[in-house]
Amino acid sequence: MADTKRFFIEISYKGTNYHGWQVQPNAITVQELLDKALSIFFRQKVETLGCGRTDTGVHATQFFAHFDLTDFGSVLKDSTLQSINSLLPFDISAKSLTETSATAHARFDASLRSYEYHIHFEKSPFLHELSWLLRDKLIVSAMNQAASELLNYTDFSCFSKSNTQVFTNNCKISRAEWVETAQGLIFHISADRFLRNMVRAIVGTMVEIGKGKLAPDAIHQIIESKNRSNAGASVPSCGLYLTNVKYPYI
Structure with a gap:
């Protein structure tokens, strides 16, 4: 051999x-x-x-x-x-x-993954396909209040795409924060693992809170329901970036 x-x-x-x-x-x-x-x-x-x-x-x-x-x-x-x-x-x-090493594994050995979701509010040819253009103004403080509560939970079934074959819907989120920039907003989120469509569903829920359609503390009921239909709609893929993957040996 x-x-x-x-x-x-x-x-x-x-x-x-x-x-x-x-x-x-x-x-x-x-x-x-x-x-x-x-x-x-x-x-x-x-x-x-x-x-x-x-x-x-x-x-x-x-x-x-x-x-x-x-x-x-x-x-x-x-x-x-x-x-x-x-x-x-x-x-x-x-x-x-x-x-x-011969046993190193790109998927299973990753100890932390980080994503960003980008939103801008004014039409720009330089952000097209790289950020989500949103016309509505958002209450960032309310979104950050809700985002901080994500760190207190582990079961995120409510943000998972339906009919996915995974052993568990548990994830440990270590960062969830909205940051205002000159071009708009960036949502930063880090966890040991993510479920399919999880970040886009979280952002969709946060946007509903930012629009004032949901109170920040509604995040508790949504997460505890473990029901995807109670969370917000999945936002467009164009604004989502995988930004960092950490390994013990890299």
């Missing part, structure tokens, strides 16, 4: 043109194009496994995947990333490549 080595690759991408990260039979995805580029460069079939699964239109400023090579030669050369990037489209960028 040939020797193998495992590598972690760090990438970033603008998700507008892709049906998410994970390979799909009839749609273009980030994983498909990354696997193709790596297979061409290393001259062997490469299949990556990502740190998560972003949905259609979602962006990532930091995303990790691991893959194995059986004929690795001198992989970590100065020109390697440049060569891989030349095989990737303009909206996907390889940022780093590191050799790791």
